[in-house]
Amino acid sequence: MFVLAVPISLNAAWRISGKTSGKPKPPVQISISPVNTSIAPADIKPGDAVELKVAASSRIEAQKMEIKIDITGGAELVSGETEWSGPVAKNGEKILVITVRAPLKGQGQVKATAVIPVSGGTSFAATASYSLGEEKKKDKPKPPAKKDSKGRDIIEYKVR
Amino acid sequence: MQIANCKIVKCRVTVPLLISVFALLSGCGSGGGSDSSVTITPPIVNNNSKGGCFTTITPVGGSNTAISGKIEYQDKEYGLTGFTNNTTNYYKAVRYAEVEIVNSATSSTIASAFTNSSGLYRIPAATYTNVTSAYLRVGSYTTGNTNSKPPVEIYDLSGNLYAVGCDSTFTPQAGTSVTTNLSIPTSNEAAGAFNLMDVFTSSGEFINSLAGANPPLLNAYWEVGNSYGTWYCSGAGDPLCPRGEGIYVLNEVNGDTDEYDDDVLWHEYGHFVAAKFSKDDSQGGIHYLDDYTLDLRLAWSEGWGDFFPAAVKTWLNSTNTALLSTAAGVSASQYVDTNNGSGWSFDIGNSIGAPYIYSSNEVAVANILWRTMNETTSKMSGIWDVFYSYIRTAASPINLETFWDGWLEKQPDSLETIFSNRSIFFKQDLCEVDDSVAAAKGIGACGGDEHYLYKTGASDVDFVSFSANAGTNYTIETYNLKNGADTYLTLYDSSMNKLSENDNANGVIYVSGFNYDYYDSFGNYIYPLNNGTLSSKLPLFTPSISGTYYIKVNTSPNIPKSAGRYGTYTLKITNQ
Numbered sequence: 001m002f003v004l005a006v007p008i009s010l011n012a013a014w015r016i017s018g019k020t021s022g023k024p025k026p027p028v029q030i031s032i033s034p035v036n037t038s039i040a041p042a043d044i045k046p047g048d049a050v051e052l053k054v055a056a057s058s059r060i061e062a063q064k065m066e067i068k069i070d071i072t073g074g075a076e077l078v079s080g081e082t083e084w085s086g087p088v089a090k091n092g093e094k095i096l097v098i099t100v101r102a103p104l105k106g107q108g109q110v111k112a113t114a115v116i117p118v119s120g121g122t123s124f125a126a127t128a129s130y131s132l133g134e135e136k137k138k139d140k141p142k143p144p145a146k147k148d149s150k151g152r153d154i155i156e157y158k159v160r
Numbered sequence: 161m162q163i164a165n166c167k168i169v170k171c172r173v174t175v176p177l178l179i180s181v182f183a184l185l186s187g188c189g190s191g192g193g194s195d196s197s198v199t200i201t202p203p204i205v206n207n208n209s210k211g212g213c214f215t216t217i218t219p220v221g222g223s224n225t226a227i228s229g230k231i232e233y234q235d236k237e238y239g240l241t242g243f244t245n246n247t248t249n250y251y252k253a254v255r256y257a258e259v260e261i262v263n264s265a266t267s268s269t270i271a272s273a274f275t276n277s278s279g280l281y282r283i284p285a286a287t288y289t290n291v292t293s294a295y296l297r298v299g300s301y302t303t304g305n306t307n308s309k310p311p312v313e314i315y316d317l318s319g320n321l322y323a324v325g326c327d328s329t330f331t332p333q334a335g336t337s338v339t340t341n342l343s344i345p346t347s348n349e350a351a352g353a354f355n356l357m358d359v360f361t362s363s364g365e366f367i368n369s370l371a372g373a374n375p376p377l378l379n380a381y382w383e384v385g386n387s388y389g390t391w392y393c394s395g396a397g398d399p400l401c402p403r404g405e406g407i408y409v410l411n412e413v414n415g416d417t418d419e420y421d422d423d424v425l426w427h428e429y430g431h432f433v434a435a436k437f438s439k440d441d442s443q444g445g446i447h448y449l450d451d452y453t454l455d456l457r458l459a460w461s462e463g464w465g466d467f468f469p470a471a472v473k474t475w476l477n478s479t480n481t482a483l484l485s486t487a488a489g490v491s492a493s494q495y496v497d498t499n500n501g502s503g504w505s506f507d508i509g510n511s512i513g514a515p516y517i518y519s520s521n522e523v524a525v526a527n528i529l530w531r532t533m534n535e536t537t538s539k540m541s542g543i544w545d546v547f548y549s550y551i552r553t554a555a556s557p558i559n560l561e562t563f564w565d566g567w568l569e570k571q572p573d574s575l576e577t578i579f580s581n582r583s584i585f586f587k588q589d590l591c592e593v594d595d596s597v598a599a600a601k602g603i604g605a606c607g608g609d610e611h612y613l614y615k616t617g618a619s620d621v622d623f624v625s626f627s628a629n630a631g632t633n634y635t636i637e638t639y640n641l642k643n644g645a646d647t648y649l650t651l652y653d654s655s656m657n658k659l660s661e662n663d664n665a666n667g668v669i670y671v672s673g674f675n676y677d678y679y680d681s682f683g684n685y686i687y688p689l690n691n692g693t694l695s696s697k698l699p700l701f702t703p704s705i706s707g708t709y710y711i712k713v714n715t716s717p718n719i720p721k722s723a724g725r726y727g728t729y730t731l732k733i734t735n736q
Contacts, residue, residue: 020391020400020444021431023424023497024466024522026504027450060450060515109414113502122511123240124449125504129414145320148299149260149269155320156297157350158327159213159342 026124027059030067030114033130035097044132049078049101052130056114057093066115067096075108075132076101088116102133210234210251211345213296213326218337224285225332227261227271231279231298233344233354236420238496239487242503243420251343252483253279254354255361256302256309264293264329274305288332296340297325300353302361303377310364311377314353317386319403322353349384352419356380356409359422362483363429363468366475367437370544376436378429379406382419386411390418392431394440407432416499422485423469423495430468434461438551441558441721443677443685449506452514452521453691455722456559456644463525463560464547466508469495470530471540493530509534517583519560519643519724520690524582528560528575536573545570557721559644561586568616584643585612586726591622597656597710600625603733613645613715614726622713626733630706633736637665637697638713638729645727646694648716651701654708663716665697670720677721687722694723 035051044050056067069082080098088094102108108131115125145153211234220226231254237246259281261271270288273281275298288294300314300322314322324344332338344351360378367375381403390410393401401408407428410418418424434440442461447454454462473492476484490496493509508526516523533540550566551558564586567575579586591606593599595615600623603609613620628634638647650661663669668688670676676687688694694716703709711733715725 020389020393020398021428021442021461021465022389022391022444022446023418023427024462024495025446025448026497026506027448028504059448111500115502115504118506122506123504124506125241125499125502127416127499127502129500131414142316146267146323148258148321148323149272150304153320154299154323155316155350156323156325157348159211159324159344159348160327 026126028056028065028114028116028124028126029058030054030056030112030126030128032110032112032128041131044102046102046104046133048132049099050132051097051099052110054096054098054112054128055093056088056095056112056126057091058088058114058116059091060116061090061092062088062116062118064117065094066117067094068113068115069096069098070111070113071100071108072111073108073133074103074106075110076103100132105134107131107133210249210343211347212343213328214339214341214343215296215326215328215330216339217330217333218339219335220337221335222285223334224287225334226283226285226337227332227340228280228282228337229259229296229340229342231257231259231275231281231342231344233351233358234346235355235358235485236346237485237487238421238498238503239490240494240496240503240505242496242498242501244487246487247346252358253277254298254344255279255358256305256307257354257357258299258301258304259283260297260299261294261332262297262325263291264295265291270294270332274302274307276307287334292331293329294332295326295329296342297323298342298344299323300350300357302357308374310361310368310374312357312360312364312380313377314356314380314382315403316383317381317402318383322350324348324350324354346420352382352384352409352411352417355420355422356382356425358483359425360407360429362476363426363433363472366472367433369475369479370541371437371548375433378432379403380409381406382409382411384411385413387413387415390424390428391444392428392435394431394435412500414500418497420485421496421498424497426469426472427465427495430465431461433468434464434547438547439554439556439558441556443687445683445685447522449523450515450521452516452518452524453689454520454522455685455687456519456561456690456724457557457722459520459522459525460559460563462522463529466495466522466526467529467533470508470526471533471543474533475540512581518690519582519584521582524584525560528578528582528584531578531581532567532575535578536571536575538571538573542567542571542573559724560584561644561724561726585728586614587612588614591624594623595621597623597625597652599623600710602626603731609732610640610728610730611713612726612728613647613713619715619725624711624713624731625708626711628701628703628706628709629735630703632702634701634703635697635732635734635736636701636711637732638695639692639732640728640730641690641692641695642728643726644690644722644724645729646716646719646723647696647729648714649696649698650712650714651698652710652712653705654710656710659709660698660701662696662698663718664693665695666693669718671718672721688720690723694720695729 065088067084078099232251303311441457496505546566589612651659
């Protein structure tokens with residue numbers, strides 16, 4: 001069977017000309033998201049309780065996957081388990097559901113880490129974070145650009 | 161002018177009255193004595209030995225001002241699960257960077273020099289007229305350095321170079337020696353740029369030791385809040401590479417940051433080296449360490465990138481361990497990526513067995529390179545010889561097969577065992593020689609039905625004979641394809657009449673740009689996975705005459721660029 005060669009995607013040109021080679025990815029992934037998928041982070045007001053789904057998945061079979069959830073910045077755990085450990089199948093997933101209350105002031109953080117220890121100096125891990133509460137104040141703006149001795153633009157940061 | 165609480169000291173210094181008053185007051189806080197041999201030590205702006213600016217002014221006579229000092233930055237030590245707590249005095253020299261003395265009033269540079277390998281700089285004695293206030297500044301670039309060191313420039317995403325300047329100033333008085341030291345703590349917004357510069361300088365020096373010349377200029381882009389990712393961009397025109405070619409480094413607020421992940425930075429530098437000194441046909445994209453179905457070009461490129469940090473660290477272990485940031489006990493073969501207070505690692509030297517096998521898995525490739533570096537007589541110089549002298553001009557596609565061919569041509573040691581340990585068999589199988597009907601072996605006659613498509617300098621062809629009974633249905637197929645194999649089956653009768661043929665059992669002929677070798681709307685590169693997708697299956701065969709028939713297996717003439725010329729397959733004939 002012979003098939004004519006017809007480009008199917010015209011956006012290939014820019015992609016091929018500027019190829020990116022990213023860093024390696026471990027076979028474990030983790031994510032944090034509201035159970036109610038219609039909730040956006042901006043919808044969560046100070047003091048609100050929100051149910052969060054922590055989903056850890058593994059592309060490899062492992063005798064042990066450990067999940068740990070840290071809650072900081074004034075956010076409080078209302079219910080749910082913040083640790084889990086157990087085997088995971090290839091392409092398997094473990095979900096933990098917790099309810100967290102946003103702080104009355106400032107921004108709280110929920111950080112979840114999944115770790116698969118492997119022998120021989122290898123341990124795969126993934127970390128995800130979810131912020132809730134008042135948005136953190138933006139960092140101070142960059143200093144204005146200056147010129148160096150060769151006329152190039154530089155941003156000069158000070159050290160005391 | 162505010163006069164600090166201090167003791168008046170007399171100094172015999174032949175300078176104008178204004179300067180001598182300054183010199184007098186500079187004695188506050190410390191110092192003593194009563195004649196010109198006394199060292200005048202003005203108050204140190206920052207009493208900590210680290211993290212700040214420290215200026216001392218010493219009268220030396222004459223009419224010039226000499227300025228010198230040391231520049232360093234705070235690094236972060238890392239172990240297998242992330243950064244250690246060893247940071248307080250963990251400072252390293254800022255090497256080969258340009259230091260400027262800036263006129264505070266006009267912001268113009270009045271003098272400059274480059275730091276050496278110890279972070280020391282010295283500006284020749286000179287006279288500075290009409291300069292009442294100056295400060296020290298160091299830039300995040302090594303270009304133009306007088307030591308012929310690798311050129312590196314670190315920019316933010318707007319295209320500005322980073323610089324760190326002392327908040328305190330001094331007056332370059334005639335007849336004095338000014339020592340201004342700058343120590344950049346990790347809390348400074350530009351600090352990460354200096355680790356990038358140092359890490360890329362080390363790898364540039366490593367390449368110089370192999371190539372006898374510096375790499376070309378490396379531009380790297382990093383900024384607090386850059387949440388795109390860490391990657392090497394080979395060219396312009398990609399929205400993920402807004403400033404064109406270079407290494408982009410991740411910094412997610414409250415998330416993953418890579419500016420102190422030396423192994424991650426060296427992985428990307430490995431791609432830069434491949435682009436500049438060798439040949440890299442990878443189409444890029446997401447790649448998982450456990451995936452052994454990758455495009456062979458991607459597996460080779462990423463395997464090289466995984467190996468490169470180990471090669472640099474091995475070299476630093478023998479030349480300058482002070483430049484390493486690994487905690488005690490972390491070996492060079494261990495790759496670490498920290499993430500928001502934690503981290504993960506894998507050991508390319510000891511990741512054995514599935515899934516780290518086949519030429520379509522990057523860890524297998526990295527392991528091969530690691531073992532080649534450590535277990536052969538030519539070691540890293542042999543790898544470089546193949547990488548630079550052979551692969552650079554080899555025909556595409558470039559993958560592990562290319563490295564094998566180049567090593568076979570240029571190096572004395574056999575890599576067969578190292579490859580076989582990764583279930584990669586670039587060698588003749590037990591049925592060889594079976595390149596003709598006359599030499600054909602019967603099905604299963606060679607201790608199994610697994611065959612290797614491999615021949616030095618030519619395309620391998622395997623002939624297998626089998627006896628078929630008239631009226632019986634036979635299914636003839638290849639399966640269990642590994643190492644990028646792409647088979648093509650042809651069936652002949654005993655008179656070599658072609659009876660049937662098949663390229664791919666799925667009925668697809670892969671055509672570049674049509675049904676593979678393009679990017680979808682999500683930016684994913686589309687290609688047939690090396691997971692058996694390219695197996696072959698002849699139409700059901702029902703012979704009308706009993707007798708001996710022949711099956712020819714060879715690499716497909718329509719092989720996609722993601723597959724290999726070599727590879728392993730199993731032939732199966734079932735009758736119903």
